[in-house]
Amino acid sequence: MDQYTVASSMVLDYLWDDAAFRAHFYAKGYELRDIAPLVDQVFRAAYMQFLSSLPPAEVRVIRRDVIDELIIEMVENPAFEGTWHSWDEAYQERFLAVQSEPLFALRLMRLYAEEASAAYRQAFDAYEADAAGR
Numbered sequence: 001m002d003q004y005t006v007a008s009s010m011v012l013d014y015l016w017d018d019a020a021f022r023a024h025f026y027a028k029g030y031e032l033r034d035i036a037p038l039v040d041q042v043f044r045a046a047y048m049q050f051l052s053s054l055p056p057a058e059v060r061v062i063r064r065d066v067i068d069e070l071i072i073e074m075v076e077n078p079a080f081e082g083t084w085h086s087w088d089e090a091y092q093e094r095f096l097a098v099q100s101e102p103l104f105a106l107r108l109m110r111l112y113a114e115e116a117s118a119a120y121r122q123a124f125d126a127y128e129a130d131a132a133g134r
Contacts, residue, residue: 001040003101008047009039011116014109021117025047028128046123047105050116054108062111066104071089097122 001009002008015021015031025035035042051059074080109116 003098004047005040005044007094007101008106009042009107011047011105012039012043014106015117015120024121042123042127046119050119053115054112062107063104066107067100070100
């Protein structure tokens, strides 16, 4: 799983705590265990669409804040600091992307849970309609 799939799964779990979000799926006869396997197939794309719908400048600020907090936490750990500095810049960037995306996604939920909920419900509804048409 890549960082976007992990993030989309975490967002699904976060949204599932909302009664209105769950009700959308319960009304169709689905439980979380039924839709969770669709994370890569349905909800990753929903997460990416949700991200692209947000104000780019605000997204950059939030992402930068999450990454800065992550770097500070890692570098303040003496056991990790040497490891961090032994990596080349490309590896550091990839590591940060993988580690930060799920944290970034959860931070976005504080501000944009309704928008994420709509994107996830719409993506599932489109998937369901497509599956019914086959």
